[in-house]
Amino acid sequence: MNDLACDAIGEMVASVRDVTKVYRLGGEDVKALAGVSIDFFHGDFVAIMGTSGSGKSTLLNLLGCLDRPTTGQYFLGGRDVATLDDESLSRVRGRYLGFVFQSYNLIQQLSVVENIMVPLAYQRPQRPGAKDLCIRLAELVGLAGRLGHRPNQLSGGQQQRVAIARALVNNPHVILADEPTGNLDTATSMEIMDLLDALNRAGRTIVMVTHEPDIAARCKKVISLRDGRVESVRHASEPVP
């Protein structure tokens, strides 16, 4: 298992360099990120930790191309995406990124399979066999019997599985997960982590924001943020300082 991750190391899939993010709040500049540089490699399974206000959500928004840094560079898919316009950022999100949210963020009026298909609607060109792919993915995450169900007919854990399948459908370079277990009980959280773990072992690069140490402990690498800066980077095997 380790071999798979080791082989891939050295191939950088995403990288932020000296990014800062300054918000203007009531005439005052607030520095949410004060110069952060992190490289993400193929096969990484990274947890970003930090207290509230440490800048971890801001960093995740930047990584997710939902926002642009004030200064600095962000390399994704072989180019600097920090200065792209809105339309190009949408395309980058659709092509290179997969999202898993704390509150699942499924579209309520769509079925399981249709929810998984949503990102494919924005792919250019359209891929053939989209529906079959989605059904396979739904089965892969353990929802074989629930393809036609609506999100409100599923448990929290099942909904998060749909979200994970949706994050996989466009074959992204990086899966970004924002507190993916935040709304789940411990047992279900562990099941979701098992699933993410399995995906990572299959070669997926996962970046996850969490504030739960036992969830972070299941990642390979833990990055701690404090006051908009990287406080520490350690491997999961190392003890918490």
Place this chain on the structure above:
Amino acid sequence: MHQIGLGIRSLMLHKLRSSLAVLGILIGVTAVIWLVAMGEGVSYQAQQQIKNLGATSIIVQTVKPSEEANRDAGSRSGISYGLLRADYDRLVTNVPTITNAVPMREITREVRRDQHAVSAQVIGCTPDYFDINRMAIARGRPLTDTDVRGLENVAVLAHEVAERLFPILQPLGRSVQVGTEFYVVVGVAAPRTASAAIGGSFAGRQYDRDVYIPISTFRKRIGDQVITVRGGTFQNETIELNQITAVVGSIETVDASADVIRELLRRYHKMVDYAVVVPKELLEQAETMQMMFNLLLLIIAGISLLVGGIGIMNIMLATVTERTREIGIRRALGATKREIVHQFLWETVVLSGIGGLLGVMIGFLCGPTVNAVRAGIRVFFPDVWSTLPSTIHNLEPRLAPWSIAAAFGISVAVGVVFGIYPARRAANMDPIEALRHE
């Protein structure tokens, strides 16, 4: 296809709300189609009446001159005005484009048979009068040249006169009395719809109270003098002809011929005691009127579509607010602003398109509905029915294909126009904010 399906599905989530929006457009589209159909029906009727006068005919009528002119021209024994038999001869000999011309003299008289009496329009004319006015003979024969030459006491009755005087008996061969003279009925005319109002009168020319006799007989038996008692004094009027209907060979020569006739009459008449009416001109006026009318109807219908459009915008704004989260999700998963705009625009277009289609379908029901309402009034409110003008009695709505196309096109356009703002509002939301939205 995908977008349309998606649109229909999200609209189905709020059936009542969507149906109300559809209703707004539906009413607008139906209004356009119905109003235009009614307008077309009314003006078609008017145009038919004018066409009944004949597009190639020129009608010259006697008009009673104003009082002032009377005083100048009149003598103590009475006044003499109007078209002369000499005018008729002048027109026929001097205007080469005229292929046929019919002189006509008329007077209102009581026509009797035994105890039956009817106030009728006694018309002295030549046989061509029937052809020129496109009158058919239901029974018997029309007047003939022999009748005219021989000053025969024969009459052709209009349909209604015949029915009144001969409710049971067969009229042909029997006599009717006009004044002190008796006339033998030789024919009965078929019912004929009225023609357009001409000259100064607003009423259309009615044909159902006519009694036709040879013009030569009219001159001999009734004469040119009309003596009426008005305000205790006798009035003595002398009129030779009431009307000359001239028919020209082709429609291109109508205007020029009318000018020649006007000039000819002007030269021989000291006062304006005649009027030249050209049905072709009336027809052109009627067509202009119709265009104005249609424009007015379109404006009214346009306003109702505008209201429908505002209704749609209202609903789409509510939808956008409600689906902020969905918009955020779609943006995060790769949708561009334009794709979001398209998604919501498709929804409004589906909404207004359905309204438009239903409106067109109801538009087709215009004719049957009008007939049903008319029948209902006739059966349940006969009093009201009898007071309604004949225009309403005979109105046949005529669906105009252009109005159907226009109504549907406008409804879709309304969807686009009123959908753009909500759709852009959806697309311009910050995806991070939208994802956080509860």
